[in-house]
Amino acid sequence: EVQVLESGxxxxxxxxxxxxxxxxxxxxxxxxxxxxxxxxxxxxxxWVSGISAGGSNTYYADSVKGxxxxxxxxxxxxxxxxxxxxxxxxxxxxxxxxxxxxxCSTSCFPFxxxxxxxxxxxxx
Amino acid sequence: DIQMxxxxxTLSASVGDRVTITCRASQSISSWLAWYQQKPGKAPKLLIYxxxxxxxxxxxxFSGSGSGTEFTLTISSLQPDDIATYYCQQYNNYWxxxxxxxxxxx
Numbered sequence: 001e002v003q004v005l006e007s008g009x010x011x012x013x014x015x016x017x018x019x020x021x022x023x024x025x026x027x028x029x030x031x032x033x034x035x036x037x038x039x040x041x042x043x044x045x046x047w048v049s050g051i052s053a054g055g056s057n058t059y060y061a062d063s064v065k066g067x068x069x070x071x072x073x074x075x076x077x078x079x080x081x082x083x084x085x086x087x088x089x090x091x092x093x094x095x096x097x098x099x100x101x102x103x104c105s106t107s108c109f110p111f112x113x114x115x116x117x118x119x120x121x122x123x124x
Numbered sequence: 125d126i127q128m129x130x131x132x133x134t135l136s137a138s139v140g141d142r143v144t145i146t147c148r149a150s151q152s153i154s155s156w157l158a159w160y161q162q163k164p165g166k167a168p169k170l171l172i173y174x175x176x177x178x179x180x181x182x183x184x185x186f187s188g189s190g191s192g193t194e195f196t197l198t199i200s201s202l203q204p205d206d207i208a209t210y211y212c213q214q215y216n217n218y219w220x221x222x223x224x225x226x227x228x229x230x
Contacts, residue, residue: 035219037168045160045168045211047219059218062125095167108215110158112179114167 009118022096033099052103130222147212
């Protein structure tokens with residue numbers, strides 16, 4: 001059974017940093033791209049960042065470019081999101097999701113398995 | 125960046141009704157479109173990919189159509205379990221979600 005489990009969400013002050021983790025199981029982690037999606041309270045879904053299967057290609061939404069860094073450890077089946085210079089507008093539930101393909105080329109791929117999310121609150 | 129616009133934002137229908145949600149892309153995305161269902165407090169669930177392909181295990185009451193810039197999600201006979209918010213997503217150029225359509229029972 002495919003499972004992805006996020007952790008690391010917390011209350012952090014504006015300007016602070018946080019690192020999210022996502023532990024994956026039930027599939028060959030190293031052969032699929034992975035992604036982070038967030039959802040602010042009462043709002044819709046916003047794609048945040050993605051990473052190719054091997055980790056060599058990374059993709060970011062303009063809203064987080066230069067502040068967030070996505071990475072993965074294929075030996076530990078774990079995805080990460082390093083979030084720096086956090087702002088109030090980064091407050092959201094952050095979901096980790098498995099992408100159905102290895103990397104984006106002429107197109108990307110949809111997300112077929114999602115975790116339950118971890119809450120990040122940026123507030124003083 | 126590709127923008128995705130869904131309509132309506134909220135939809136109220138009776139059990140058994142045929143329900144249609146529309147999604148428009150700001151530029152052509154071929155058939156690189158997915159639909160997701162999200163119930164309150166839960167993670168989104170993939171329903172449709174490549175505009176019209178049904179994800180394994182998803183009820184055949186759900187269907188998708190369209191290409192280019194105009195897409196639709198249809199629920200053939202609305203059931204109480206279908207109460208949720210539905211999102212379209214383009215994956216032609218990275219990923220963008222529509223703003224969501226909340227489906228309620230009348």
